[in-house]
Amino acid sequence: MDKKLKIGISACVIGQQVRFDKGHKKLYFCSDELSQFAEFKPVCPEVGIGLPVPRAAIRQISQGDVIKVSRADGSGDVTDALIHFGRNYALNQCGDLAGFIVCAKSPSCGMERVKVYHQNGKGSESNGVGLFTQQLMALNPLLPIEENGRLNDPVIRENFITRVFTFQHWLDFKSAGLTKHRLLTFHSHYKYLIMSHHIESYKTLGKLLARSDLELEEQANQYIFGLMNALKHHASRKTHTTTLQHLQGYFKKNLSSEKRQELAKEILSFRDGLTPLLVLLALINHHLRDYPNPYLSAQTYLNPHPKELRLRYGY
Incomplete structure (x- = not known):
């Protein structure tokens, strides 16, 4: 942006x-x-x-x-x-x-x-x-x-700025014109960010977009309402761990057994409060550079706001 x-x-x-x-x-x-x-x-x-x-x-x-x-x-x-x-x-x-x-x-x-x-x-x-x-x-x-x-408060600050950048993305998305394909693409970029905040909303929003009985405008209105409410839930080590374990699955065919074990160990170390979130994100981005995956690279979860704001130091 x-x-x-x-x-x-x-x-x-x-x-x-x-x-x-x-x-x-x-x-x-x-x-x-x-x-x-x-x-x-x-x-x-x-x-x-x-x-x-x-x-x-x-x-x-x-x-x-x-x-x-x-x-x-x-x-x-x-x-x-x-x-x-x-x-x-x-x-x-x-x-x-x-x-x-x-x-x-x-x-x-x-x-x-x-x-x-x-x-x-x-x-x-x-x-x-x-x-x-x-x-x-x-x-x-x-x-x-x-x-x-x-x-x-670092957690509240990160949560608020995440919601601000998300809402700006939505405003830009709507101004460019609403289509079903673009709405699905928008959601595909936010799936793992949503999961890291509220797993129930992750499931509910997926079901919402699968419905064929809603007018597109109504579907979009329900979607953004659900998305913004999902992000009001503060991400935690538990929800981040679940999300990181899902991301880990994208590398199972590429990484050696040793590197898979290293990633799994670091995720559990993060869950236990021993490893900062930024270490995990750096490791995943490192693997992404070695084994490109366009879908994973497009995930807002990996970069929800500029690094210069230093907002993920609370985890």
Whole structure:
């Protein structure tokens, strides 16, 4: 993929000083590493609805079954404005986005565990969702969305970036025109990546594409929904081991007995946490160079994202 990804991002996370105190929440992974491969589309919903910088802090306040967003004293209610802004953005500004990175704990942008204060001012519960992000998720269920803080976790980071590159691939695929042959080819490239995340989805998506009773557009819609949900499951040493053992089978007629045993031993060593995943992938790619296999070489599993991002060090 030659063109850059387009990723939506909370403006403070890319370093813009738009927070209530004129601060930011810059995530250096985005500005210093991911920016090599992505063009960011920043947005601050609070500034977007006309709030100034600096400004009084706003919070989510529980009023019975209703959540309102206002200043701590209940004045300056911006609930409807944030919902309207988020809905308009989600419907009209996300068509070319491959992912979105939001600011954790924000009453407008938080994805989960946002503080919701009791109306009487006594205590809070961390069970809210930012009103802007709430609209983003509801109206763009396929769009990979993650919080800045969670992206410091190497497994979560790798999972999110894998989903972003996958969704960009799908957007490019759809823009080039949908045919049954191209849909099957797309899936053939993703089979082992899916297996490494969720074996049940691997089986279900194969059965879906074998059906002849669905219109192609409906089949494609069900497929991408199933694919993106499959990739939300975090790959583990167990699921990687299953996948690596399947890949091992492609070399059984080419490798010597000694080399087959070496590969099998390294896979089990990875399963037991003794060998890094990158060692296995390097070994498989080495065998692929010696014994080319176009089908295996086309597997996204082997290169789901640029090596420069160093994302598979968590395994």
